[in-house]
Amino acid sequence: MTTLIEVDELAALLETPEPPVLLDVRWRLAGPPGIEDYRKGHLPGAVFVDLDRDLAAPPGPAGRHPLPDAEAFQRAMRAAGVSAGRPVVVYDDADSTAAARAWWVLRYFGHEQVRVLNGGYRAWTEAGRPVTDRTPTPEPGDFTARPGGLPMLDARGAAAVAERGVLLDARAAERYRGEVEPIDPVAGHIPGAVSAPTTANVGPDGRFLAPEELRERFTRLGVAPAAEVGAYCGSGVTAAHEVLALELAGFPAALYVGSWSNWVSDPANPVATGEN
Template sequence: MDDTSTSPLITVAELRRALGSDHPPTLLDVRYKQGGAPGAAEFAAGHLPSAHFVDLDRDLAAPPGSAGRHPLPDLDAFGAAMRRVGVSAGRTVVLYDDWVSAAASRAWWLLRWAGHTDVRVLDGGLSAWRAAGLPLTDHQPGPENGDFKPVAGHLPTLDAAGTAAFTGLLLDARAGERYRGEVEPFDPAAGHIPGAVNAPTMENVGPDGRFLPAEQLAERFRSLGVGEGETAVYCGSGVTAAHQLLAMAVAGFEGTLYPGSWSEWCADPSRPVATGA
């Protein structure tokens, strides 16, 4: 893709130009909503031209269990799924969804963790494309033959024991009411990991679903203590925490993901739980 930007985000205008170039990116639709309509059905009803659908539960996670609701996927299965939708090592990948880029961020983080070096997220996702008056299609693309071979470990992660021993800044990306333990709609216990600081993912974006400007995001994260040492992030199941890491990357910061997140942590009743602010 002929684009020299180093941002992990791509605008609608940039994507439109790239899709019309001699070297278009691989475009992946990662629509997913907890409790919402199935992403595959919505994809079939209309999606960006040339996009392939990626299923978060099937392609971007292993089955739920003791490691959480969205454990990291089996590497061979992940590689096969990515090759099937055309992901290749030397070709830019652009991701989008209709969930303020949360599911797209999971794919962004996974591909980079597995060694792909050129991955972007469409800022504003499907809504931004529609707002620009650009067309959708219901054409279902056939399988492709990408060459991407994932190799784990290109980005840092923590397991539950490592999170318990972590001495840096630990950010909880969930909504405040879940962090405080007032409600818990998905997991068996309410509250947060002791010592974690609440930093809700949804505060990374504006009302239009686009990420806040880099300077504003940087100010937000510095106010939380990001940049003063190591930072790790968790959420409910390792999805919106990837969104937090994407926002941090936009702002010029790095961080570590705890993939198991709260769903793994609270599954073991011997692990401590904190409530309140």
């Protein structure tokens, strides 16, 4: 099973007797919550999952979007109809930023059959596929959350990867350089990290670049098959997108879930600015 799924394949699977569980993960860092978009229209059978509530624990020193507690995540996924033996497809508006977070957390907690709709809701509607405003009532799932399905970094681990491997900073380049910081209290980046904005992982239509293009991009940034690779962002959301893109390119990578918001919560952690 591949990590991505295209519109036509998903449409065909939704017509089968045992369709995948479909999760709508539309989310905005600022502006109206994703549930409002969901209520206006969503893929038939899709259940809304709230990134802030279901895919993260409350913000604090661990970061703005720390990893959810296993029991709480299990409860949320069961309520959405997620079961261990049933495939899951996640989608957001278009570029898979929020969907990648759902993909990563589900995989981290042990679900092995998770795919991301390439191009998201936009690709679905542009293909003329049907949408609905009806909210389904899914049968409760039996998913059991077991941590450790994907590699994860803490602050010390991220610093080690920056020193001996390749630590990618998924934020906008100006935030990496420390020229602006619209959210966190300190501007800059983890010393030794390499700027790699996630916006370069997708095309104008929000779909991921081809694997060979992603492989070429990450190779230019210093990633190699034998290298230890990690990724971080502001709060662990867009960095999951980076990890997904790296997987598409054939490079396994660890996610620093706490990311910059956790790093700067400890004044002892060093901060770098400017180009790498």
